Amino acid sequence: MDFAFDARTEELRTRLLAFMAEHVHPAEAVAEEQRAALASPWDTPPVVGELKAEARRQGLWNLFLPDEEYGAGLTNLQYAPLAEITGHSPQLAPTALNCAAPDTGNMEVLAQFGSEAQRKQWLEPLLAGEIRSAFAMTEPEVASSDATNIETRIERDGDDYVISGRKWYISGAMNPDCAIFIVMGKTDPDGTDVRRQQSMVLVPRDTPGVEIRRAMRVYGYEDHYHGGHAEVVFDRVRVPAANLIGEEGGGFAIAQARLGPGRIHHCMRLIGMAERGIELMCRRALGRTAFGTPLARQGQVHEWIADARVAVEQLRLLVLKTAWLMDTVGNREAHTEIQAIKIATPRTVVDILDRAVQLHGAGGVSQDFPLAELWAAARTLRLADGPDEVHQRSLARRELKKYA
Template structure:
């Protein structure tokens, strides 16, 4: 692969870095202060930044469709996502935040003309937000075939009953639409044809948001992670996406880009943690000399730089393969980055916390919340163990069939 970024990417990246420096970093403290005043609304500073980003042409950068987005390949988008990942809320500034990106890709790829008109257009415009409701508390949702939520056809409608939790984004008052995964054909002998996905407006009667789930005590406002009970929720039959029994297929198509976007953002978080680690080590004096002169500190810095670069290169290779050969052909590389990048970020951020001492655990730095996010991604979009199981299976089958 060509390790040199395209001219288009270089120009956008420089533009994005300048925007981050001029507008996003200075807004971090304001964002958190305004968020305390209204946990589930949109901080005013965020709305202001979105207007500036759109005017600057930094909007929908994730979308390969040049009619609605920047028309970038996965490889071209990677360094931009990394840069946005340095600040937890900044992806939304550019309308590139999860779970909206995945939902927009689902609607763009699989949605009907009516579905795209009603829901994709306002999502692309940043007028609303969305959530993806798959995970359930009573079953091992890492195996999506276990999902128990029922989607039953009744005349011209579908009726939905089920219990979901950790539904990211659903607590935000600007979240207007849920993509819900459940079973339309639970008795189908093909377990991967039992599931379907359906669009459910949040204000539909019977959609009961029970509470926000926390992650290490963080409620991750203003998006949050909702526990939701669907109690005889009735929606029109044409809210079904693609057709009955296509839910697993849609999920696989959605998760490929989503997984790599998470990894790209995590690399940005880890890189920022490394830079903070270095500054702290240079400025902090312990036992009569800067921390950076302590051998163990230097080792932590060096090891972190190596791990970040390894994860970055592996992520770029996965992105390149997705562009060249498609998501299915790149599935082993996608599994590799999903295993490697979150663990790398956890390790690097943990070292940065340690070098910052007690302050690293505090609200004065972003390290604790960044660690929480990185640890979450070791479970989100498939836990480490599932990716290792699938990767090991594929590799054993591939090389086991070869003769010496």
């Protein structure tokens, strides 16, 4: 395993670091000021559009997509340090580079499984950053950690499919630019193979019967920059049969193909969030005095900073190993490592950010520092794309099989 940056990665990394310093970080305060003046809280601050235009001008666009026809053609190993950098400003940077979830996963699905017509109608405007999208899988009435539980029905009716169901925490659905949903539901609820009961269909947001019922908060945050998270009801929504992605019964497999890259992308960005936390810890420790002594001289603070650095270096190596395996032997063979990083990374980053909050005192939980929002985002990722316990269960079973 050689994790040294190749020439292309080093060149993109240098450009991205400059872009972050010159454009993204200064825009953080501007975006907040502009948001306060928007007619709707879900509208996008104008500075975000300016960042996207500049990123595209600089060639820092669609870096996540390994398909050279549509994206930058980077491997997971090449993309890892770039995604980490965007994690320093997770609200702005991924969107600015057109590398924000859930659009990234949806673009991957369309690129890999979509028909030519579907790619033309939906993938191309997504790649251009002209529209946003949402992925509708999670449901409030069932344990969605087990995707076979999904109750939403997708029923064939002549040349159409009719969708009925209730979803929630559908990321991106509150954004006015969200034009398309990828909806997962059951086309064969009584099928003997529980992993062949599900299918995915494309549902334009303006289709009759699609109701955005309410915005869902995450630890009190509405996550405006990602287009919010919504409860969505599909009331006998009718779409053409041509809107089916792939084949009937292929929804579960498509979801697994989508979630593998999504999980590692989250972990890459989480490392950047942890680095931002360490930076803020160090600056606070050097600039704050308590009881006549700078915080940087406190032994407890030394332990927090040292432990955080060790933890981040360990996580980065595990994520890079996982990226390398995904590139060399495929996602299926890297399954153990994907689960390992999904368990370890959010948990560890939450702890680092918690220490950073503690070091900032009241400021740490305020809107004057990004720490509280970073903590909420990291803590949420212990649930998103599968909760810790599901990954632990699966990983333990794989280990036990070695000795059975």
